[in-house]
Amino acid sequence: MTSRVRPHLSYNEPLLFERSSPGKVAYQLPELDVPPVDPKEALGPSNVREAIDDFPEVSEVEVIRHYTRLSAWNYAIDFGMYPLGSCTMKYNPRVNELVARLEGLAWAHPYQPESLAQGAMEVMARLEAALAEITGMDAVTLQPAAGAQGELTALLMMRALLERRGNPRKKILIPDSAHGTNPASAATAGYAVENIKSNEAGMLDVAALEQHVNEDVAALMLTNPNTLGIFEEQIERVAEILHAKGALLYMDGANMNALMGIARPGDFGVDALHLNLHKTFSTPHGGGGPGAGPVAVKRELEPFLPVPRLKRTGKKWAYDYRRKDSIGRVRAFYGNFGVLVRALAYILAHGGPGLRNVTLDAVLNANYIRRKLEPHFDLPYPSPAMHEVVFSDARQAVHDVHTGEIAKRLIDYGFHPYTVSFPLIVRGAMMIEPTETETKHELDRFIQAMIDIAGEAEQDSEIVRNAPHATRTSRVDEVAAARKPVLRWKPA
């Protein structure tokens, strides 16, 4: 057994259903001070239930303790390193939270009149300006609530621009290393998707691109650095090829944390991109939200940005709704404001040189891991790595140990698994992104864990294949769960 397991906090936890006993309640209502209404009369008898079978009856403190205990089961960046590639699980500095909790920002209401919302509007205007400067673009919308919604927003704007030029075109080109959201967004925007193969360096094949680009192509959606963590060195040539045929270049900015302060998409020919504030700009990774996926565009796409736009008149900010070319709203109010506040706090706390350091440290950390693990794991693409590194399980697979099993064994060593089986173009992919926030000490612990597991794969592969051993529950039967799901608790 490994000696590196971090202790976890709690015991197994029964379901609330199992704590139930009749008559326990978690509320106390005041006496009714209006005439009672018979719900059967008001709603119709068929819509009213006398009782709900097996509905748990518990006290308030039982509910609180139950969920608090469960919350301690989560692995989180605040417990330890979270090397999940592509997801950029960096530590979120607490100063972001402090700023977001300032009374005037935390309690701001979207229906506040403009005259009383000048501070909140200033926050958004400053964030737009900062993101435009960082990306080298001309204008930014903060409305989209996630990266994928940002993609769709940008594609709708590009469609509008191409329509204006006379032909919306039919196809979007997407490399085979792309995030799955790219083809989904293109299809949602009404485009057909054409895949382009990567070359042996793990980059977009420029010759293949040249063959694919014609008058039917609306845009290329390119992640840069791509999902292999490799910078697309031909990016300027790529932009030229597209622009020569009247097509546009969209950049999936998911990996902007490898460029921030060093290179600007606007300078290498990108027409539009989205940013995932929860990755590069350290806002919380929500369990599905709230998020923010701002879109930055070049001047030519600016008229099509969602309304309202912030406008400065004299000394005051105002919302401009009268923009005839806008694609319209994509989100209620002004996006997820609380997330935007945190991103601006992060940017201002670091300043320009600080953000540049964030990028340099992220790239350094990934390359440190790469160099240390290269002797032990197969590296399918030897091109220089940026902020993350993709290995494959080829050298362990000969011992019948695969990426998913190595990932589960990492849990025994006290780490969250890396990203398994993505990107799809690498068989048995192991994608590792340490982020800038880990110390060398922590990176060394992670590296040693990986090396130990590589050794186990050779000498004692059973222990890897059946991992994790140190957790409350080991492997669950995913197949049975999918084939014969049990969707409701029933008394034993």
Added chain:
Amino acid sequence: MYPENLRYSKEHEWVRLEDDTATIGITDHAQEELGDIVYVDLPKAGTTVEQGKALGTVESVKAVSEIFSPVTGEVLEINPALADAPEKLNEDPHGEAWLLKVRLKGAPPLDQLMTAAEYESFIGEEKK
């Protein structure tokens, strides 16, 4: 491994041709790559499937993948056994776990379908 009486597509479907009827399934290589299959979504009888276009999806623990039709025609019947027992696709992909039968429209595109030997060397290449 790969029966001689079937023809194979690059998208890893097989097709068995009898007069104007084609029986379609996924190959052993496909089920192997997908892993444990948990659900299959197929078109209704009477609908039209088109060669090279998606006709349905197969869902495994790993991923949801499209099934591309190797022929064009009208769906005659779908394999009723798969709804309750998708695991048959892992156990007997070339036999009991056929997906659907199609009445061919026009001649089958034999030039785009591989023989067993050709398919075996095709997946050998793909693995490299």
